[in-house]
Amino acid sequence: MKKRNLQQIAxxxxxxxxxxxxxxxxxxxxxDSTNQKVKTLIGAGSSFDNPLFSKMFYEYNKNTGLQINxxxxxxxxxxxxxxxxTVDFGATDAPMxxxxxxxxxxxxxxxxxxxxxxxxSYNLPTVKKTLNMTPEVIAxxxxxxxxxxxxxxxxxxxxxxxxPNQKIVVVHRSDGxxxxxxxxxxxxxxxxxxxxxxxxxxxxxxxxxxxxxxNEGVAGIEKQTPGxxxxxxxxxxxxxxxxxxxxxxxxxxxxxxxxxSVTAAANIVIPEDAKISLTDTEAADGYPISxxxxxxxxxxxxxxxxxxxxxxxxxxxxxxxxxEGQQYSAALDYAPLSEAAVKRxxxxxxxxxxxxxxxx
Amino acid sequence: MKNxxxxxxxxxxxxxxxxxxxxxxxxxxxxxxxxxxxKAAIGAINWDFIVNIPKPVGxxxxxxxxxxxxxxxxxxxxxxxxxxxxxxxxxYLSENKTGKLSYWVGMCVDVLQGIPSIVIGIIAxxxxxxxxxxFSAISGSIALAIMMLPIIIRSTEETLxxxxxxxxxxxxxxxxxxxxxxxxxxxPCGFSGILSGVMLAVxxxxxxxxxxxxxxxxxxxxxxxxxxxxxxxxxxxFNYATSSYEEWQNLAWGASIVLLAMVLSFNLLTKLIxxxxxxxx
Amino acid sequence: xxxxxKIGKTLRMIKGERMFKRSIRLxxxxxxTLVLGIFITLFWGAxxxxxxxGFDFFKGKTWDPVQNVFGAYPFLxxxxxTSLVALMISIPFSVAIAIxxxxxxxxxxxxxxxxxxxxxIAAVPSVIxxxxxxxxxxxxxxxxxxxxxxxxxxxxxxxxxxxxAIMIIPYAAxxxxxxxxxxxxxxxxxxxxxxxxxxEVLRNVILPYSKSGLFAGILLSLGRAVGETMAVxxxxxxxxxxxxxxFSPGNTMASVIANEFTEADHPLYLAALIEMGLFLFLVTxxxxxxxxxxxxxxxxx
Numbered sequence: 001m002k003k004r005n006l007q008q009i010a011x012x013x014x015x016x017x018x019x020x021x022x023x024x025x026x027x028x029x030x031x032d033s034t035n036q037k038v039k040t041l042i043g044a045g046s047s048f049d050n051p052l053f054s055k056m057f058y059e060y061n062k063n064t065g066l067q068i069n070x071x072x073x074x075x076x077x078x079x080x081x082x083x084x085x086t087v088d089f090g091a092t093d094a095p096m097x098x099x100x101x102x103x104x105x106x107x108x109x110x111x112x113x114x115x116x117x118x119x120x121s122y123n124l125p126t127v128k129k130t131l132n133m134t135p136e137v138i139a140x141x142x143x144x145x146x147x148x149x150x151x152x153x154x155x156x157x158x159x160x161x162x163x164p165n166q167k168i169v170v171v172h173r174s175d176g177x178x179x180x181x182x183x184x185x186x187x188x189x190x191x192x193x194x195x196x197x198x199x200x201x202x203x204x205x206x207x208x209x210x211x212x213x214x215n216e217g218v219a220g221i222e223k224q225t226p227g228x229x230x231x232x233x234x235x236x237x238x239x240x241x242x243x244x245x246x247x248x249x250x251x252x253x254x255x256x257x258x259x260x261s262v263t264a265a266a267n268i269v270i271p272e273d274a275k276i277s278l279t280d281t282e283a284a285d286g287y288p289i290s291x292x293x294x295x296x297x298x299x300x301x302x303x304x305x306x307x308x309x310x311x312x313x314x315x316x317x318x319x320x321x322x323x324e325g326q327q328y329s330a331a332l333d334y335a336p337l338s339e340a341a342v343k344r345x346x347x348x349x350x351x352x353x354x355x356x357x358x359x360x
Numbered sequence: 361m362k363n364x365x366x367x368x369x370x371x372x373x374x375x376x377x378x379x380x381x382x383x384x385x386x387x388x389x390x391x392x393x394x395x396x397x398x399k400a401a402i403g404a405i406n407w408d409f410i411v412n413i414p415k416p417v418g419x420x421x422x423x424x425x426x427x428x429x430x431x432x433x434x435x436x437x438x439x440x441x442x443x444x445x446x447x448x449x450x451x452y453l454s455e456n457k458t459g460k461l462s463y464w465v466g467m468c469v470d471v472l473q474g475i476p477s478i479v480i481g482i483i484a485x486x487x488x489x490x491x492x493x494x495f496s497a498i499s500g501s502i503a504l505a506i507m508m509l510p511i512i513i514r515s516t517e518e519t520l521x522x523x524x525x526x527x528x529x530x531x532x533x534x535x536x537x538x539x540x541x542x543x544x545x546x547x548p549c550g551f552s553g554i555l556s557g558v559m560l561a562v563x564x565x566x567x568x569x570x571x572x573x574x575x576x577x578x579x580x581x582x583x584x585x586x587x588x589x590x591x592x593x594x595x596x597x598f599n600y601a602t603s604s605y606e607e608w609q610n611l612a613w614g615a616s617i618v619l620l621a622m623v624l625s626f627n628l629l630t631k632l633i634x635x636x637x638x639x640x641x
Numbered sequence: 642x643x644x645x646x647k648i649g650k651t652l653r654m655i656k657g658e659r660m661f662k663r664s665i666r667l668x669x670x671x672x673x674t675l676v677l678g679i680f681i682t683l684f685w686g687a688x689x690x691x692x693x694x695g696f697d698f699f700k701g702k703t704w705d706p707v708q709n710v711f712g713a714y715p716f717l718x719x720x721x722x723t724s725l726v727a728l729m730i731s732i733p734f735s736v737a738i739a740i741x742x743x744x745x746x747x748x749x750x751x752x753x754x755x756x757x758x759x760x761x762i763a764a765v766p767s768v769i770x771x772x773x774x775x776x777x778x779x780x781x782x783x784x785x786x787x788x789x790x791x792x793x794x795x796x797x798x799x800x801x802x803x804x805x806a807i808m809i810i811p812y813a814a815x816x817x818x819x820x821x822x823x824x825x826x827x828x829x830x831x832x833x834x835x836x837x838x839x840x841e842v843l844r845n846v847i848l849p850y851s852k853s854g855l856f857a858g859i860l861l862s863l864g865r866a867v868g869e870t871m872a873v874x875x876x877x878x879x880x881x882x883x884x885x886x887x888f889s890p891g892n893t894m895a896s897v898i899a900n901e902f903t904e905a906d907h908p909l910y911l912a913a914l915i916e917m918g919l920f921l922f923l924v925t926x927x928x929x930x931x932x933x934x935x936x937x938x939x940x941x942x
Binding site for chain 1: 703704705706707708775779780783787792793794795796874878879880881882890892900901903904905906907
């Protein structure tokens with residue numbers, strides 16, 4: 001008899017436990033009332049931005065208690081997940097193209113959030129001086145035409161540097177990446193063979209090389225593989241103490257990627273939808289592989305289970321990122337938005353509505 | 361004649377030592393892995409490591425609290441979902457050894473066992489994440505539950521098949537209906553086998569990453585709400601291991617050792633259970 | 642008890658019994674529904690790709706999502722190469738362990754130790770194998786590649802096959818052990834009585850008798866290797882190209898799905914990935930079906 005009672009009690013307790021947990025999660029899901037406090041937001045996308053976002057969201061959580069779950073899965077995934085409405089916001093370094101905008105079924109706002117540099121980091125422990133490269137050399141390396149570090153073309157632009165007889169291991173992205181888009185857009189602009197053979201996009205048909213997942217993965221493989229060269233965002237190169245290439249820009253100057261050279265490249269008129277490429281900049285001091293990065297949200301926020309409170313939190317967050325959040329850029333080697341860029345960003349953010357009513 | 365005999369004896373000895381060598385070599389990778397992980401992780405594990413969440417990219421410190429809690433929660437709910445269905449199906453298969461439905465159920469259990477975990481992830485994405493509109497821990501739990509089912513079903517079936525018929529017949533002779541016979545006599549007798557099946561299933565899915573990639577998604581914060589994305593130990597290891605940040609790699613090594621300890625202790629517990637609580641015949 | 646109470650109790654017992662029988666039957670039906678549901682979901686999801694590309698999907702050599710060109714041939718080759726090479730590497734070890742545990746040391750502390758170790762290998766999560774492979778195996782392979790004068794990728798088809806080989810040994814080994822143990826002693830003793838040495842008994846009696854069982858174990862190992870995702874994706878190099886040599890980077894179907902699923906931004910892309918998932922489902926189904934069939938036949942003798 002005792003055993004039976006115990007069993008019954010155990011079953012009831014289990015049933016209670018299960019029903020409590022199920023109701024707690026369905027309760028949070030069905031919150032239509034506006035006085036239900038929003039505790040978390042979920043975003044996904046660009047690994048280009050991840051070092052900056054990681055810091056920004058940590059600080060924002062300290063200030064406001066709002067938890068922002070950002071997954072650095074690549075711009076391609078960020079766009080795709082926003083399209084499928086499984087995340088609240090996306091982040092991408094490649095503005096959505098026409099096909100992606102059509103898939104999205106609803107206007108998507110691109111709010112510029114920062115600007116950064118795509119640098120070429122390399123693994124040559126014996127070479128102490130920073131290497132120079134021209135657009136042609138970079139393209140030929142990634143096309144697989146230059147295969148050894150002591151190739152004449154590389155030696156010609158690096159006088160006095162003792163380049164080892166070592167095979168070049170190209171590292172690229174295995175996932176859909178805005179960083180890839182920036183890099184391949186640049187290569188398509190400066191090299192006709194690249195433009196015709198490979199082209200530009202978040203995911204291209206790489207002629208050679210190994211694939212790494214995210215900026216993190218590319219940096220990881222490059223760090224481990226002697227003779228490797230990979231393209232990553234500047235913050236990754238600096239945080240991991242990787243040497244990176246000085247690239248010759250359109251004006252013929254060899255420019256070191258830095259906040260100053262990215263800011264110089266970003267010093268242009270920003271169109272109304274803020275979708276503009278900074279690569280192959282005209283600026284004399286500008287780093288030629290620079291780019292903006294954008295946070296993407298739906299213009300009309302009343303979809304799915306979204307509440308007005310949530311939309312407000314989202315817009316407030318992005319507004320903070322454009323203004324106070326910029327203070328964390330410099331320490332991580334991202335270029336803070338210029339005044340003109342901030343102005344444009346606020347204009348775009350103001351377009352966000354909930355049931356037609358502007359949120360900001 | 362003698363020479364030929366010696367040759368044959370020599371051949372036997374050679375092959376014997378070859379088999380010994382190969383068997384010994386097989387043990388080596390595991391030993392290497394364990395040594396390497398312990399060495400790499402030993403510095404990382406401390407109390408902070410267990411109770412903190414990861415710090416932002418590039419900063420020192422942080423821990424695996426969110427992943428540890430997430431793993432426990434997701435596993436718990438996966439077990440709650442899988443155990444009742446698994447045991448019931450196992451009972452069905454052991455009670456109905458012949459019959460068309462029984463044959464197809466057995467086939468389907470075998471099919472389930474062989475499905476690659478990434479395909480289960482795709483299924484869970486379409487069945488749960490898309491309709492509910494968000495990544496969630498419960499979708500991860502259900503994906504893991506699907507993977508646990510074949511293991512629980514098969515071990516329940518095997519355990520129950522081992523029990524002698526006399527037990528059941530004694531129950532029927534006393535006038536007990538079949539559900540009482542099963543629930544009161546058979547299952548308690550085979551309890552150790554069923555329990556070890558459950559624990560094996562848990563140990564198996566504790567380390568699964570692929571099904572969680574598009575379901576639980578990951579979360580840098582501690583999360584207890586089943587309807588929200590959650591971080592788990594395997595996801596953390598996967599994301600941080602291939603990154604280039606040494607702090608994150610250290611976290612991944614520490615998480616690996618915690619995960620290994622969890623999985624190995626479950627396996628050891630299973631062995632102890634089967635040894636100590638042998639089926640009462 | 643009064644008669645009405647007795648009848649009531651009996652009726653409740655009968656109802657309870659019926660409910661119980663129904664619920665276990667329902668559980669069984671649920672399994673069938675689950676598997677059917679999985680197949681239908683995969684097929685329906687892959688349909689756009691099946692419809693527009695047909696069989697050329699598996700012959701196409703270019704995978705370019707941006708241009709909407711989906712050729713899965715490189716991944717088919719990658720999957721086959723890694724699995725078959727893994728199988729070739731692991732078979733000697735699996736068979737050796739099966740013989741060791743089945744014939745030489747069926748009991749005793751050494752047997753328990755080795756069996757326990759093999760089970761532990763099977764228990765290690767695949768992401769940890771990938772982690773270890775990336776940090777320990779890959780640099781070793783890279784050093785070899787530098788010595789041999791080829792591209793020091795480190796990662797590649799061979800590295801993935803090596804990690805896979807370690808992971809699948811337990812499956813063939815444990816099955817092989819049980820099969821070898823099942824060889825009837827009178828067969829063995831007859832051979833010994835005729836003057837055979839131990840090795841000759843192994844080679845001419847035990848192994849031929851367990852041939853099909855060992856083959857089933859190998860098939861199950863293959864099924865596991867084909868579907869393995871995490872360890873492979875961490876050490877294979879993730880290059881969506883046709884591998885030129887055993888040391889080239891490449892990609893397998895499972896690895897591509899894991900890499901690109903969350904970023905498939907248009908339906909055809911997603912359908913192409915799901916089609917590969919469907920293919921994996923069918924292939925593992927066939928392999929496991931044949932394997933289990935053989936096991937059932939041999940254990941019923």
